Amino acid sequence: MYVAVKGGEQAISQAHKLLAKRRRGDTAVTELSVEQINEQLPLAVDRVMTEGSIYDRELAALAIKQSAGDLVEAIFLLRAYRTTLSRLYTTDPIDTGKMQVERRISATFKDLPGGQVLGATFDYTHRLLDFKLLAEGPIETGQSASEQTSDNPADSDPLLMSRVLPMLEREALLVEEIDDGAPPADITQDAPSYPCDRSARLQSLVRGDEGFLLALGYSTQRGYGRNHPFAGEIRFGDVELCLTPDELGFTIEIGTLQVTECEMINGFSRLPEGEIKFTRGYGLAFGQSERKCMAMALVDRALQADSYDEERTSPAQQEEFVLSHCDNVEASGFVSHLKLPHYVDFQAELELLRRLQNKKSVVSTSQEKPA
Amino acid sequence: MNAATIRDGYNFAYLDEQTKRMIRRALLKAIAIPGYQVPFGGREMPMPYGWGTGGIQLTAAVIGQDDVLKVIDQGADDTTNAVSIRTFFKDLTGVKTTEKTREATLIQTRHRIPEVPLQADQILIYQVPIPEPLRFIEPSEVETRKMHALEDYGVMHVKLYEDIARYGSIATTYAYPVRVNGRYIMDPSPIPKFDNPKMDRIPALQLFGAGREKRIYAVPPYTEVLSLDFLDHPFEIQRWDETCAICGSDHSFLDEVIMDDQGTRSYICSDTDYCSQRVQQEAVA
Amino acid sequence: MQNTAIVAGFADPVSDAQQTFRKVLKAMSEPGVIVEAASPEALEHLYPSTFAVCQTLLDQQTPLWLSKEFSNPKIQHNLHFHTGMPLARQPLDAQFALAYAGEIATLDDFAKGTAEYPERNCTMILQVQAISASPSTDQNSTTLKLSGPGIKTERQIAIAGLSQAVIRYLSDRPDTFPLGIDFIFTAAQSLVAIPRTTQLEVC
Numbered sequence: 001m002y003v004a005v006k007g008g009e010q011a012i013s014q015a016h017k018l019l020a021k022r023r024r025g026d027t028a029v030t031e032l033s034v035e036q037i038n039e040q041l042p043l044a045v046d047r048v049m050t051e052g053s054i055y056d057r058e059l060a061a062l063a064i065k066q067s068a069g070d071l072v073e074a075i076f077l078l079r080a081y082r083t084t085l086s087r088l089y090t091t092d093p094i095d096t097g098k099m100q101v102e103r104r105i106s107a108t109f110k111d112l113p114g115g116q117v118l119g120a121t122f123d124y125t126h127r128l129l130d131f132k133l134l135a136e137g138p139i140e141t142g143q144s145a146s147e148q149t150s151d152n153p154a155d156s157d158p159l160l161m162s163r164v165l166p167m168l169e170r171e172a173l174l175v176e177e178i179d180d181g182a183p184p185a186d187i188t189q190d191a192p193s194y195p196c197d198r199s200a201r202l203q204s205l206v207r208g209d210e211g212f213l214l215a216l217g218y219s220t221q222r223g224y225g226r227n228h229p230f231a232g233e234i235r236f237g238d239v240e241l242c243l244t245p246d247e248l249g250f251t252i253e254i255g256t257l258q259v260t261e262c263e264m265i266n267g268f269s270r271l272p273e274g275e276i277k278f279t280r281g282y283g284l285a286f287g288q289s290e291r292k293c294m295a296m297a298l299v300d301r302a303l304q305a306d307s308y309d310e311e312r313t314s315p316a317q318q319e320e321f322v323l324s325h326c327d328n329v330e331a332s333g334f335v336s337h338l339k340l341p342h343y344v345d346f347q348a349e350l351e352l353l354r355r356l357q358n359k360k361s362v363v364s365t366s367q368e369k370p371a
Numbered sequence: 372m373n374a375a376t377i378r379d380g381y382n383f384a385y386l387d388e389q390t391k392r393m394i395r396r397a398l399l400k401a402i403a404i405p406g407y408q409v410p411f412g413g414r415e416m417p418m419p420y421g422w423g424t425g426g427i428q429l430t431a432a433v434i435g436q437d438d439v440l441k442v443i444d445q446g447a448d449d450t451t452n453a454v455s456i457r458t459f460f461k462d463l464t465g466v467k468t469t470e471k472t473r474e475a476t477l478i479q480t481r482h483r484i485p486e487v488p489l490q491a492d493q494i495l496i497y498q499v500p501i502p503e504p505l506r507f508i509e510p511s512e513v514e515t516r517k518m519h520a521l522e523d524y525g526v527m528h529v530k531l532y533e534d535i536a537r538y539g540s541i542a543t544t545y546a547y548p549v550r551v552n553g554r555y556i557m558d559p560s561p562i563p564k565f566d567n568p569k570m571d572r573i574p575a576l577q578l579f580g581a582g583r584e585k586r587i588y589a590v591p592p593y594t595e596v597l598s599l600d601f602l603d604h605p606f607e608i609q610r611w612d613e614t615c616a617i618c619g620s621d622h623s624f625l626d627e628v629i630m631d632d633q634g635t636r637s638y639i640c641s642d643t644d645y646c647s648q649r650v651q652q653e654a655v656a
Numbered sequence: 657m658q659n660t661a662i663v664a665g666f667a668d669p670v671s672d673a674q675q676t677f678r679k680v681l682k683a684m685s686e687p688g689v690i691v692e693a694a695s696p697e698a699l700e701h702l703y704p705s706t707f708a709v710c711q712t713l714l715d716q717q718t719p720l721w722l723s724k725e726f727s728n729p730k731i732q733h734n735l736h737f738h739t740g741m742p743l744a745r746q747p748l749d750a751q752f753a754l755a756y757a758g759e760i761a762t763l764d765d766f767a768k769g770t771a772e773y774p775e776r777n778c779t780m781i782l783q784v785q786a787i788s789a790s791p792s793t794d795q796n797s798t799t800l801k802l803s804g805p806g807i808k809t810e811r812q813i814a815i816a817g818l819s820q821a822v823i824r825y826l827s828d829r830p831d832t833f834p835l836g837i838d839f840i841f842t843a844a845q846s847l848v849a850i851p852r853t854t855q856l857e858v859c
Contacts, residue, residue, distance in 0.1 A: 008451075076415065080417040084387060086388075086389065189393065320513065332419065333421040336419055337500070340481075343445055344561075344563055344626070344641055345561050347627055351544070359539060392714075399779070400775040401775075402685045403684065403853065407774060433674075519772075592685060593807060
């Protein structure tokens with residue numbers, strides 16, 4: 001009779017079937033395997049792990065498959081799964097100084113101990129569509145190229161090399177990052193309260209949306225909270241993950257993580273103690289996520305405005321603004337909820353507006369009457 | 372636990388026990404400080420933020436095998452999001468669900484309070500998008516927290532009074548601010564102000580969950596909930612000249628339905644259970 | 657690790673914790689209503705009700721302060737085994753405190769929350785000798801008349817075993833709302849809660 005568009009269970013289940021069909025695409029084309037995604041879309045997997053905040057390549061690849069390549073949706077899937085996991089132990093902090101480096105560059109020194117190691121990067125590619133990749137089947141050039149590099153130990157063997165910024169710290173040219181030993185905040189356990197602890201801030205940024213942080217980082221370069229950045233060091237490689245259970249009393253290695261770390265050196269400032277030193281920003285992400293790390297480091301530095309007596313005038317410097325809007329699971333959820341019915345509230349507004357208009361017409365008609 | 376009815380690989384009610392404990396502790400604080408927003412470590416749920424994750428987390432933290440669950444959105448049990456949330460809890464708890472307000476022990480709601488008065492031992496769980504009633508006046512959490520601490524609510528009255536100056540009456544029609552137990556100003560969630568009086572000194576427990584904003588708040592039974600107003604502009608609720616086209620009700624919240632391309636309108640109860648109960652009673656009579 | 661015997665906790669941790677929580681939720685939202693709660697076994701002189709509350713609310717994130725009466729290795733070890741809770745070094749660090757209500761000489765040392773974060777207070781779990789809904793003639797028993805949120809008009813309960821400090825705190829309410837301490841009083845198999853919003857009159 002009265003067809004208020006109220007979908008039922010049937011409508012939902014039909015929509016889910018359609019979605020599954022859309023995701024699968026033409027069944028004449030071979031189905032993509034999770035393994036293929038993991039192996040051949042590794043950078044997408046890295047981003048989903050970082051913002052999804054679980055280090056598990058297979059699950060991240062599964063999420064990408066399930067979300068039909070919508071990475072924000074994949075990140076959401078991974079986060080929702082994370083909710084169900086119990087916390088068993090807290091691992092020891094990773095030591096990026098002991099990283100088995102696959103790629104390490106510094107934009108601040110032409111050469112340095114260990115050298116510049118380019119590794120796998122898009123940086124110096126010419127962005128020309130490679131139509132050879134259109135061809136199906138094994139691609140000769142790609143295969144032989146990878147074999148070549150792996151044949152060359154100098155290119156592929158991970159290296160141990162010391163970090164760049166401590167060299168400047170030793171000369172007292174750079175603000176030091178000091179571990180005060182306080183247990184870090186945990187934003188997944190306690191809702192952030194502002195102003196935030198730096199550890200809470202960095203956690204929010206790691207999980208923060210790459211696009212949002214990139215835009216904010218970019219805005220600092222364009223004068224909105226300028227902080228004169230230099231890419232002091234960007235490194236990518238494997239770090240050991242260790243655990244020291246109370247009941248054992250000794251440390252065991254439980255695996256390795258691939259991480260990217262960016263240490264930005266920023267313009268110098270006069271410190272409260274009177275010294276003048278370079279300042280710094282920090283970025284870290286799972287896998288190879290350089291753009292994310294650099295953006296994070298720029299924003300981390302911008303958010304330290306208070307520490308250096310800088311006036312907070314730009315968006316990237318507003319901690320509460322940045323941190324409470326950087327999470328794409330939160331943001332996409334709230335934006336998309338506008339698709340939910342709002343007819344009760346809309347009805348309430350409609351009723352008021354009609355009443356106001358009626359009142360107005362009453363008022364105006366009474367005014368029009370000659371007194 | 373009736374494990375057979377629960378989806379494989381998941382805990383009863385989805386959340387792990389540690390998360391439930393964290394939410395449960397926050398709930399007890401919320402009840403001890405009526406109307407105050409307690410921060411909690413809100414988790415990602417398998418539905419998007421803004422779709423009821425706060426309410427879902429609260430339901431997951433309180434629900435047990437003996438509960439009977441009702442889920443409504445816009446007052447109706449059959450709206451897509453209500454269906455989806457109800458299915459989620461059926462899958463992950465195996466509890467009994469109902470559409471009847473009187474039968475439910477837990478009612479999760481978005482945007483409405485049922486028309487049937489709630490009873491003692493019923494728990495009404497609201498989904499809340501923006502828990503901070505002062506947020507649209509003052510965007511900073513640091514500032515609004517201070518305002519609550521100092522009971523500095525002048526801006527809210529100024530805002531409402533500006534409406535009166537501009538429109539001749541208060542122009543807030545939903546999420547209409549209330550004062551709880553004479554202390555905290557609270558956002559009642561985006562229910563129409565029509566529902567505000569139903570919150571005042573009722574026998575049921577009212578819990579509010581804001582997932583994305585990570586806040587929980589509560590109104591214990593028999594607690595005063597007053598809608599803000601002015602002596603010369605007392606609080607009033609919406610009213611309709613029309614009646615429900617199905618049950619003939621002239622006192623429930625009505626949804627407007629467009630009947631044709633010419634914009635012919637009809638009105639029906641937003642609370643579908645209330646409406647069908649009335650139709651049934653009439654049939655019996 | 658000490659070699660102390662482990663007492664059995666909840667038989668079904670998920671369901672039992674949920675049921676106990678709902679009892680505590682009811683008690684806290686309707687102050688003065690007496691609810692039943694019990695773990696299968698008592699842990700020494702820790703009542704089955706108290707033990708159930710501990711298993712329901714405590715974990716690695718909740719520092720617990722133990723009074724002298726409860727500071728023994730068996731209780732500490734068992735509570736830690738079942739909940740993972742750390743011990744609070746001093747009352748001020750405690751999110752929960754466990755004591756006999758008769759033991760409390762002052763409540764000054766426990767956290768009352770702050771104006772901006774009033775929830776950062778200590779919840780006291782206090783064991784008493786008896787709780788009843790009707791006035792008691794037992795001279796050790798205090799009859800209290802309660803009113804406030806959660807109570808339609810007023811409600812009476814009698815609790816046996818409160819210290820003067822606790823009675824005074826409850827009737828004088830030295831901390832202005834929203835600051836204050838919330839109480840859960842436990843008898844062997846039951847409990848009652850009095851949050852900071854409740855006004856009390858000693859009868």
